[in-house]
Structure formats: C-alpha cells, structure tokens
Amino acid sequence: EIVLTQSPATLSLSPGKRATLSCRASQSVSNYLAWYQQKAGQAPRLLIYDASNRATGIPARFSGGGSGTDFTLTISSLEPEDIAVYYCQQRSIWPWTFGQGSKVEIK
Amino acid sequence: QVHLQESGPGLVKPSETLSLTCPVSGGSISSYYWSWIRQPPGKGLEWIGYMFHTGGTNYNPSLKSRVTISVDTSKNHFSLKLASVTAADTAVYYCARIPVGLIGMVDSWGQGILVTVSS
Numbered sequence: 001e002i003v004l005t006q007s008p009a010t011l012s013l014s015p016g017k018r019a020t021l022s023c024r025a026s027q028s029v030s031n032y033l034a035w036y037q038q039k040a041g042q043a044p045r046l047l048i049y050d051a052s053n054r055a056t057g058i059p060a061r062f063s064g065g066g067s068g069t070d071f072t073l074t075i076s077s078l079e080p081e082d083i084a085v086y087y088c089q090q091r092s093i094w095p096w097t098f099g100q101g102s103k104v105e106i107k
Numbered sequence: 108q109v110h111l112q113e114s115g116p117g118l119v120k121p122s123e124t125l126s127l128t129c130p131v132s133g134g135s136i137s138s139y140y141w142s143w144i145r146q147p148p149g150k151g152l153e154w155i156g157y158m159f160h161t162g163g164t165n166y167n168p169s170l171k172s173r174v175t176i177s178v179d180t181s182k183n184h185f186s187l188k189l190a191s192v193t194a195a196d197t198a199v200y201y202c203a204r205i206p207v208g209l210i211g212m213v214d215s216w217g218q219g220i221l222v223t224v225s226s
Contacts, residue, residue, distance in 0.1 A: 001168075034212050043201055043216035044152070049209060087152060091211020095167045098152040 002026050004088050004099035012105040019075040021102045023088035028068045032092040035064055035073045038101075039084045047086075048073060080106055109134035111202050111217035118223050119196075125189040125222055129202030130182075136160050140205035141178060141185040142213065145198040148221075153198075155187065157205060192224045 003026040013019055023033065031051040036044035046055040048064035051071060061076040075082055083106055088099040115127035129141070142157035156166035158176045166174045170189070178185040189196060200222055204215040 032211065036213075043219050044213070045216070046212065046214055049212045055214070089152075089212075091209075094165055094211075095169075096154050096211045098154075100151045 001095050002029060002090050002093055002097050004090060004097055006086075006088060006099035006102045008102060009100075010103045010105060012107045013078050014107045015078055015080060017078050019078050019082070019104055021073045021086055021104075023066075023071040023073070023099050025069045025071075025090060029090040029092035031067045032090055033064075033066070033071050034089045034091065035062075036087045036089060036098075037082075037084045038087065044087060075104070078104070078106065082106075109204060109215050111204065111215060113200060113202050113217045113220035115220060115222070117221060118225065119192055120226050121193055121224055122191055125187070125192050125196065125200075125224075127187045127200055127202070127220065127222070128184055129186070129217055130184040131204075132183075136178060136180055136183045136185065138207060140207065140210060141176070142203045142205055143176060143187045144201045144203055144213070145196075146201070146219070147195075147198045155189075155200075158185070194224050196222070197224045198222060 005024045007022045033051050035048040038044040052064045063074045085101040085103045087101050110132045119125045137160050140157050143155040156176050158164040173190045175188040199219040201219045202217040203213040
C-alpha cells in the first residue's frame with residue numbers, strides 16, 4: 001500500500017504567520033491527494049481535493065499544491081481557529097491511505 | 108445537507124462481532140459510495156472499506172477476512188460488521204460519504220462513535 005509521510009509532526013506559529021505542511025508519497029499518486037482538518041473531538045473535514053481544489057466553504061487562506069509524490073498544504077495567514085491536526089490522504093490506489101498527521105499549534 | 112450518525116454498542120467483548128449502522132438523513136443513499144473509516148485513540152485514520160448503493164464492495168486487505176459492509180436502500184442506511192474483534196479494534200468508527208465523481212474522497216463524515224473492545 002502507499003505510505004504517506006507528513007512533516008513536520010508539529011508546527012507552532014504565531015497568528016498571522018504562514019504555515020506550510022508537507023506530504024510525501026512512497027510512489028506517485030498523480031494529483032489524487034486530499035487534505036483534511038481534524039479539530040479536537042471532531043470528525044475530519046475536507047479542505048482540499050485533487051491536490052489543489054478547495055472544498056466547498058473552505059476559506060481562501062487554505063491552498064494546496066504538488067503532484068506525483070510531493071505535496072504541500074499552505075495556510076497563508078494562521079488564525080486561532082486553525083488549531084488542528086491535518087491529514088493528507090491518497091485515492092490513487094486502494095487501499096486509500098492517510099498520512100500520520102501534522103499538528104498545528106498557535107504560539 | 109446530508110447528515111450521518113453512527114449508532115451501535117460502545118462496548119464489544121473480544122472475539123465477538125462489532126456491528127454499527129449509519130442512517131443517512133437529508134439525502135438519498137443512491138448515487139454515492141458509502142464508507143467506514145476508523146481511528147484508534149490518539150492515532151491516525153484507517154480505511155475499513157466502501158461500497159456502492161447497488162452492492163459492489165471493496166475492503167482493506169488488512170481487514171478483508173473479518174469485514175462486511177452492506178447498504179439497505181429501503182431504510183436509507185448502511186452498516187458495518189467486524190468479526191472476531193480484539194483490543195486492537197478499539198477505535199472511533201466513522202461512517203462517511205464518497206461522491207461518485209471523486210471516488211476515494213470523503214465529502215461528509217458522521218461524528219464518530221467510540222467502540223471499545225474489552226471483556
């Protein structure tokens with residue numbers, strides 16, 4: 001199965017700063033990569049699909065990029081409500097798999 | 108706006124079968140794929156499997172011998188059965204909707220139900 005490796009494990013930034021999260025796949029997933037946000041005690045929420053498409057209702061400060069094996073999720077200006085764990089997920093080959101998550105904290 | 112809500116026992120004994128149901132409200136169960144995903148406490152997410160409303164299924168190879176996912180279109184709900192559970196199956200179980208045009212992407216999640224395997 002495809003292994004997704006996320007970095008960093010934890011990112012601590014001040015409000016208003018730019019946050020960049022990475023996701024690397026063990027083999028090419030083309031652009032079939034999604035990003036989800038999971039706040040404490042909640043189900044995940046879809047942010048980005050197919051590498052760069054924002055899901056309905058997602059603020060413009062969230063953007064995704066990359067293709068093949070290397071992907072990024074960028075939060076252009078961190079808001080306090082962005083505290084969460086962020087997961088990447090590939091839908092290129094079954095079983096679809098998630099990364100282990102990157103935790104974003106507010107400094 | 109579709110609403111999903113997992114239901115079932117929160118405690119299952121080792122070697123027994125875990126059974127969960129997910130009623131779909133605010134939308135039809137037709138024209139979508141339906142999935143189960145789990146998350147052990149403090150850990151990451153794992154796909155269990157998915158099926159189309161007409162019956163085709165696909166299960167994670169790591170669980171395939173123990174899993175059954177089914178859809179009841181007359182009741183507008185879908186279900187999960189996981190047999191011969193052990194403590195390693197303790198997790199929050201999510202039911203989820205997958206759009207047909209973007210298979211493999213979850214656009215709607217249930218709130219999740221914690222199932223503990225313990226005697």
